[in-house]
Amino acid sequence: MLHPSYNDLMQVVNSEVEPGEQPVVNSRYSIVLATAKRARQIIDGAEPLTESSCNKPLSIAVEELYKSKVKIVSEDDENENE
Structure with missing residues (x-):
């Protein structure tokens, strides 16, 4: 099993979403x-x-997402910022 799990990552990413x-x-x-x-x-x-104990790019990316160092932006929001 991978750590963190997909569910854990989804909870972290969605943690800043306001109710509703x-x-x-x-x-x-x-x-x-x-x-x-x-x-x-x-x-x-x-x-x-x-900082990561692993040097694989995918593992680093997962860790960044889990630690909220990276924010996921929808394509619509990305296009508005350009």
């Missing part, structure tokens, strides 16, 4: 996409945002 608002992440698929995107950024040279 739609959760940032609704599925495991969203967690996987966000983590993979961050791992690719690390592979491409982005600095890790947290």
Whole structure:
């Protein structure tokens, strides 16, 4: 079993959502996409945002997400910021 689990990651990501608002992440698929995107950024040279005992980009990305160092933004929000 992986630690943290998908459910743990979803709870952390959605922890800042106000009651009545739609959760940032609704599925495991969203967690996987966000983590993979961050791992690719690390592979491409982005600095890790947290100290990790593992040096694999995917493990670092999962840890960053779990420690709330990375925020998941929907595509709609991303397009508004551009």
